[in-house]
Amino acid sequence: GLLLVALLVSHMLLTKEGVTSLPICPNGPVNCQLSLEELFDRAVKLSHYIHFLSSEMFNEFDERYAQGRGFIAKAVNSCHTASLTTPEDKEQAQQIHHEDLLNLILGVLRSWNDPLIHLASEVQRIKEAPETILWKAVEIEEQNKRLLEGMEKIVGRVHSGEVENEIYTPWDGLPSLQLADEDSRLFAFYNLLHCLRRDSHKIDNYLKLLKCRLIHDNNC
């Protein structure tokens, strides 16, 4: 239900995606099963929306707090999800088995559960944080949960064998978000937002790739 609402919201916000309609279960909720295509459609829209938000949020933060501080040079190699080996180019992404890729997506999503919660709370302590950033942090945190739910559904549908153990990487960046030194704290935020933007884009890209591969047989 919430997912549906979220999808509706995302649909309204992303009119360019042009969903024709949200099918209503004809046979009641018991027999109601969205097709894989519909599941992917929604997941892609959601991931697109999340990345849109995170990208916007990063840009806003970058403009407001990171100008001239050289954060980008320091931000290299410091995402907590870096330990998850994800495809880094098209070939890798195409070669990896879709179940593995789905699991990776799940792992990344799970890895962000924690930091997003903290981000949503800690970002409010940034000095003069604009409302747009605050709102987006909360929104991303919620949408990420919904996307995780949706992805678990998809994985449950796609997986032939056993569901792998939940993989995720823990995040220990909370102290850095609470640093007393403003510069360090801002960099911690910057880095987190930078990683969020990267991972949300990864997920979005992987999902679009998977959708084309699984639904459209590589002929989108």
Next chain:
Amino acid sequence: MKQRFISSVQIILQLALTTVGLTGQSYPGKPQIIRCRSLEKETFSCWWKPGSDGGLPNNYTLFYSKDSRSRAVIVPLYSALVRPHQNPVCSSGSLTARKTLRCWSMSREGQLNWGRVWSMIQPDAPVNLSLETNKSANLSYLWAKWSPPPLSDASSNSHVYHYELRLKPEEKEEWETVSVGMQTHYEVSSLQAGVKYVVQVRCMLDLGEWSEWSSEKSIQIPRERLPPEKPIIIKCRSPEKETFTCWWKPALDGGLSTSHTLLYSKEGEEKVYECPDYKTAGPNSCYFDKKHTSFWTIYNITVRATNEMGSNVSDPHYVDVTYIVQPDPPVNITLELKKSIKRKPYLVLTWSPPPLADVRSGWLTLEYELRLKPEEGEEWETIFVGQQTQCKMFSLNPGKRYIVQIHCKPDHHGLWSEWSPEMYIEIPTDFRVKDMVVWIIVGVLSSLICLIMSWIMIMKGYRMMAFILPPVPGPKIKGIDTHLLETGKSEELLSALGCHGFPPTSDCEELLIEYLEVEDSEDQQLMPSHGTPSKNTKIILKETDSDSGRGSCDSPSLLPVKSRESRSLPSTLQTQDVRAKEKKGGKGSRETQCKASEQKTLPWHSESIKSCTWLAAQLPSNQAAMFAYHSTVEAFKITLNATNVNTSPVLVGNEENRQSLYPIAETVYDDVEKISEMEYSKTDPTTVQVRQNEHNDKSPFLNPKLMDYVEVHKVRQDEEPTLLLKHKENSGKTKKCTLPGISKEYTKVSTVVDHQILVLLPDQRTQNTPVSQEPVAETSQNPQQSQAEKNTSYSTTAPSDSRGDTSGSDYMDPSSFMPSFK
């Protein structure tokens, strides 16, 4: 003697010219000493400008004196024959110091206070300037050497000159001047490497003026040898999200050959790599193929420029390829014009993603934006179309040529591609426009026609109005053709009415009845107007005019007839009469029209007479339906004639009383009689009977009606039983007629009946009015209700006569005939 040359001595020169004037020639003009100059403080020269020579060769003689105070000494210093326009040079001998020169001429004096001697001193420019560059401690120097100005006198080499040197870069305007001193060489430092300099020198004796600048000499300062500056990384771009390329701007190398190296390190790796491919993407670029391209990874890229003097490294460039995707513009753009159901053209744009971009796999998602504008337009209209690869454009202006371009961008990040090459499409002119043109033309033409029409209307005015807008005819029976009426064939008329059998059928009767009913209602309205006392026939005429257009002439009777009928007969009859009049009444005088119509239209008359006869004869005898029918049909169309005929008898009656009033009417009447006679042969037997009646009495049809009137009249006043009887007869008949007609007025009649006899109804009105008025007025008023002009004439004309006699006698006859008709 150098020592004796005292600078302070003032030398005054006077150049006197002896001009030898030849016969007939003018004197030479006044010469002018231009300058005197000493090159080396020992000798000096003077130059002068000859005056006008008067066309002849002149002799110039320079005189000078050394002492300004004593003019005694006049020394011819130099004398020469000077050709015209020549600048003579007077070089003096050696000057003795203590003497002041003074010169004057014999005839005219040109005196020049030349000032102090030293002011005359100006050496020539130095010569033999030569330049060299020297390098010491990595710095360039300019080494300039020159020689003092040469003197003719070799003995004077010992002069001491001061020198100045000036130089500038060749391309610049401003000189940099350097005071050199006594030496004849100079070393210039702080020069720009690689620049060509220009150098000049000049000199000066210890007193006097600077010489001219020597001739220019230039020299190229060689470049310096330095390590390159920082190269700058311009940008990195991935065209398809699989590979990427970086470009840099090479460093300034100071003319030395410099090599560039791109080094990069990837996020998460310590190792520094060198660019895998410098060639593929052209000079000063590095191409990263698929193997070397990772996404969601930050590249730290630097470029090092190196030459023999050293190297320099650019600022680091951090790149995540994910965010630098800039695809190529879309391809295969097609523009197609289609037409919708409404025939309005719309544009269908289709395109393909750039060939490099792998959109199918979902790795790259592109969004498109297109822009278009009219060819001559200024501003583009930009439309974002999302991921679709086609677009329909509807609101395009027909007849314009549009330029269309498309570009694309990855869905989240990256840059818009270049715009695709311009595509042109011409939107055909809309057909509606043509239609509009047609409509505009039609509108203009029609308005023109209207204008012409209105102009004609104004010109012809009244007649045209009448022609275009004829008097509105009154309600007519459906399907009746007026032309048929004019031709006067009753059968045709009847057929036109839909009654094929001449004897009226029930259908026809119904039609007639309906018609009559309508008339009734109108009569009620008309009645009061008629009822108002009309004292003259003129008024009647007016009425007829006003009434024109009403169709039915039931009763052949004229105004008087009407008036009488109005009282005696049911209202329906009255109305019919009125209509007859109305039709009859043209715009001109009614009488004249009557004449004309009578004379010209014989058949008409005959029919009219018929109708009238019908009326007259049948009114009493026949049933109401029949009566109504006849009245409507025949009287209707015949109206004009009928009225004429009717009028005539009325007029006749008038004649009897007074002929003066209606002379024309008389003639008309006569004609009518003749005509009637002529026509009678054709007419039906009934008409013949009528004719007889007519002959017997001049107004046969009138008689019954008149009789009615008379009866009423008499009933009111005299109440004689005989009259009453007749009246009863008429009244009974009228009843019959009226009953089907259903006139409300007639119901009133019934009340009248209560007094004694049925007919009293019309009388009631008359009674009521006369009671209040004088007896004479009463008589006049009796006809009053129904346009009583002629009645009035009656009354006025024959007050002395007993009405019963005159009018009664006349009317009695028709009454007697009446039964015969039956």
